[in-house]
Amino acid sequence: MQLDERKTKILQAIIRNYLETGEPVGSRTISKYTDLNLSSATIRNEMADLEEMGYILQPHASAGRIPSDRGYRFYVDTMMAEKEREVVEMKEMLLERQDKMETLLKKVVKALANNTQYATMISAPSTHRNKVKFIQLSRVEENQILAVIVVEGNVIKNKILSITEPLTDETLLKLNILLNTHLNGMSLEEINLGMIAALKQQAGIHSNIVSEVIDAVAEAIKADEDLEIYTSGTNNILKYPELADQEKASELINTFEEKQQLTELVLDTLSDDNNTGIQVYIGDETPVESMKDCSVVTATYDLGDGMRGTIGIIGPKRMDYDKVVGTLRTLQNRLDDLYGEN
Amino acid sequence: MQLDERKTKILQAIIRNYLETGEPVGSRTISKYTDLNLSSATIRNEMADLEEMGYILQPHASAGRIPSDRGYRFYVDTMMAEKEREVVEMKEMLLERQDKMETLLKKVVKALANNTQYATMISAPSTHRNKVKFIQLSRVEENQILAVIVVEGNVIKNKILSITEPLTDETLLKLNILLNTHLNGMSLEEINLGMIAALKQQAGIHSNIVSEVIDAVAEAIKADEDLEIYTSGTNNILKYPELADQEKASELINTFEEKQQLTELVLDTLSDDNNTGIQVYIGDETPVESMKDCSVVTATYDLGDGMRGTIGIIGPKRMDYDKVVGTLRTLQNRLDDLYGEN
DNA sequence: ATTAGCACTCCCTTTAAATGAGTGCTAACA
């Protein structure tokens, strides 16, 4: 048996209706809902077929049908191929470029949550920034040295070092030159133990400063492993009865608060990059355990220069895929436009 | 009528019992629960008195009694005065001083949530840090200048400036000297328009750099207005039926995610500093709207040097005040010890 | 002052019945 046009229409009608109401949908509803002019009995026959084919299922014997994961998947696939979507009112917010990336991201994720009424997340853009660009030690107080390290992608790391031995300005200058000449342009792999030992030796009594600076360098470079993630609208989870029970909701809320688990989602999205950069995880497809009963839609945005991040929307399986994908797509374009050229 | 010893004992018994069970408690229970050897009838009489006095109330005519806000208040006041508490197993976690404050705070707030099974928050220590300590401009690339600003309390602000006009190293040095001689030691109030104009004039063609630096200074100084707050265990809210309904839980979760509203709590706690630094807000007493049905216990911790922060525990009114206050107190001491001397 | 006893209240649970949305199947129809 295969999915002819009529079955397709009926399936879509079932799903669309279920997305709206959240209730199992019966044959009579579809009979009226579609423009097929078929009686409920005919629809029933078709529904029996669709169920046999695994696209829909019955929560219990005398209930209507709800989409199965496979049904959702079909719906999403056909829908994604279909249309380009209208622009949302998020425009003006993005019009003037925020000077602080953090503020922008928080605003975006919040607007997205308000807009969609789902839980949302966004990861700060990260790149491979693995080369040291600039190091500077400065005295800020008698016994305090400020180390500033800049790595590729203009990621800046500050560290205050307390010194015990007196340090003349001249020595400080020498240390600066020493560090810069040896470490500039180096990647994490290139800075090996031998090199560190050599540096320490040259620094003599101030070798501990070298140690601390190198620690800071390491931290700055690997900082993107725990990438920053902002969330919003977690409370929207409670709006959907199928997610709102104590157990599931609790886990989800925790996931959103801890953020740790969300990085998996980000990494998965970034790694497996298809043409559009928009991905839909339905039920078990998700890489995050606590979202097994949800659907997750993610989008990759690209600010050029290898700086990429992920936006995600998490909701019930009966999520309004159409709207969500559309919203994400426009948002994606906005971000790309805004930062892309720079 | 006044609260004699017997009434006090009965009231405490009622509250303690209610804290455990979450159910209204009846006279017979108390009759057995206490060591007073009184019949349920006598207890009933006393309970009638206590109700008249406003310490307890009946959810409905034939139910047991639950504590009123006033009852909780009484309980907390007597309890706080009473005892010094046993030490919790949070010790080892704090033993070695974390190099990153952020990591420490996240660990603390998480441990606290696990420990108490309530929702918890902690604010990063902030001080009045309102004086500029150090400014430095450095070239990191041909057309990019890094501005580093350090203000009191070692709060560091970085800003990358893109320049259009060429800038010699010599000019850069001059700018550095210019900025430092004029701005070092200055507070936000002291940096006025006239001064800024003068600086700009001296900077000549590079006046825009001065502008940007001053913007950054302003940001660094006022950064403590939106102080950083970490939360954990938000999902614990759902554990308490009296908070778990869609409406309330949703607002609470939102408060914890947004964090904005939590600053009110922090500020209130920090401002109104009593002897111990531990405060209990019951029901309406809280400064945060969404917590009207909760109790909130906050503690101030002090790292010396004017660096102070707030820890908070948010739970149902029938919170285990005893344990919570005890835990907070020891935690407070730990933090003070750990960072105090430095 | 304390207590036993009792009538009364009212929430909650259980049980049963009624409802109604939806199905599968069969037979008739075009």
Next chain:
DNA sequence: TGTTAGCACTCATTTAAAGGGAGTGCTAAT
């Protein structure tokens, strides 16, 4: 052969009634 009307059946949900039970207030006796 595909479509449809009709009907018996299923089963979650709603509604109503009944009963239980925890707890109270009051009174009278100790």
